[in-house]
Amino acid sequence: MKQFSLCFGKVKKDCLKFIKSQETKADKFKNKERMIKSFLIPLCFWINKKAYKKRPYFVGLAGGQGTGKTTISSLIRIILTKYFKLNVFRISIDDFYKTRKERINLSKRIHPILLTRGVPGTHDINMMLNFFRKSKSKKFKRLKLPTFNKAIDDRFNKKKWYDLKKRPDVIIFEGWCVGAKSEKNTTLKKTINSMEKSKDQKQIWRKYVNQQLKSKYKNLYSQLHCLIYLRAKNFSLLQKWRLKQERKLWIKSKLKSNLKIMSKGDVINFMQTYQRITQNMFKYMPKYASIILNLNTNHQIKTAVYRQK
Numbered sequence: 001m002k003q004f005s006l007c008f009g010k011v012k013k014d015c016l017k018f019i020k021s022q023e024t025k026a027d028k029f030k031n032k033e034r035m036i037k038s039f040l041i042p043l044c045f046w047i048n049k050k051a052y053k054k055r056p057y058f059v060g061l062a063g064g065q066g067t068g069k070t071t072i073s074s075l076i077r078i079i080l081t082k083y084f085k086l087n088v089f090r091i092s093i094d095d096f097y098k099t100r101k102e103r104i105n106l107s108k109r110i111h112p113i114l115l116t117r118g119v120p121g122t123h124d125i126n127m128m129l130n131f132f133r134k135s136k137s138k139k140f141k142r143l144k145l146p147t148f149n150k151a152i153d154d155r156f157n158k159k160k161w162y163d164l165k166k167r168p169d170v171i172i173f174e175g176w177c178v179g180a181k182s183e184k185n186t187t188l189k190k191t192i193n194s195m196e197k198s199k200d201q202k203q204i205w206r207k208y209v210n211q212q213l214k215s216k217y218k219n220l221y222s223q224l225h226c227l228i229y230l231r232a233k234n235f236s237l238l239q240k241w242r243l244k245q246e247r248k249l250w251i252k253s254k255l256k257s258n259l260k261i262m263s264k265g266d267v268i269n270f271m272q273t274y275q276r277i278t279q280n281m282f283k284y285m286p287k288y289a290s291i292i293l294n295l296n297t298n299h300q301i302k303t304a305v306y307r308q309k
Helices: 002-022 032-050 069-082 100-109 125-136 194-199 204-214 216-221 235-252 264-288
Strands: 057-063 088-092 143-145 162-164 170-175 226-231 291-295 301-306
Touching: 002 032, 002 069, 032 057, 032 069, 032 226, 032 291, 032 301, 057 069, 069 088, 069 170, 088 162, 125 143, 125 216, 194 204, 194 264, 204 216, 204 264, 226 264, 235 264
Parallel strands: 057 170, 057 226, 088 170, 226 291
Antiparallel strands: 143 162, 291 301
16 A cells, blocks of 8 residues: 555654664564564554544553564554654553562562562552543643563662653553453363462462452453454463563673573563463453454564454
């Protein structure tokens, strides 16, 4: 389409510059122009058609760990801003993690595994609900929103928080469990990995996380206007991609000794806390997501399926 080519001409430079900033010498993006032209630009035309202009249009973007949510959502933001002249704000559910101190308290009060950030229940849900509510208000006032530093497993200092001065036209809300639904208590009983077997024998952690999805998170996700799902082939592929992500973090952090960079074993153990919900999303998310971007084993978008007109 002529429109898509015109758009590509205007956003190409900025998109490729961003992609370059995400690459390392050992890890280069392949087929980047095709990804932008064939998948992301048509997606942005779709979003632009839906955006209300009078109040923010909430785009949920989900996908397992290491699927490229940050890269994809950042490129969508560049295209919508540069070509469509929309005011776009992008934030991750990860930025709303409870502080380390809060998670320590949660782990003592409910279950030790809740010290590990990630699952529903380890985010500040009231802060997220508040952000959604204030974003939609006609009397929009400046918003300060947290940013999370995974390298130290805690929030950045408030000086580094997002400063939202103007109400956005589009809000991209991305995260591994965005849009996830609770499961039935009967399926919760069966353990799916060694962590659940050894550390959650009484199902306290599983039931708590599931209840969070069933209540406040369900309320939060119901406010999204559309949901884009980055669909990987399987969980072991996600583990491979997540390990690659950790290596990048290690390179970018310039090997500072005080940073909490994970070993391979740490990553595998860490991902066991994500496994149940991730596998549930593999199974059910394609049935209710607005758009499914299918990824191949080389981390590239292979096909796009639009379920919502």
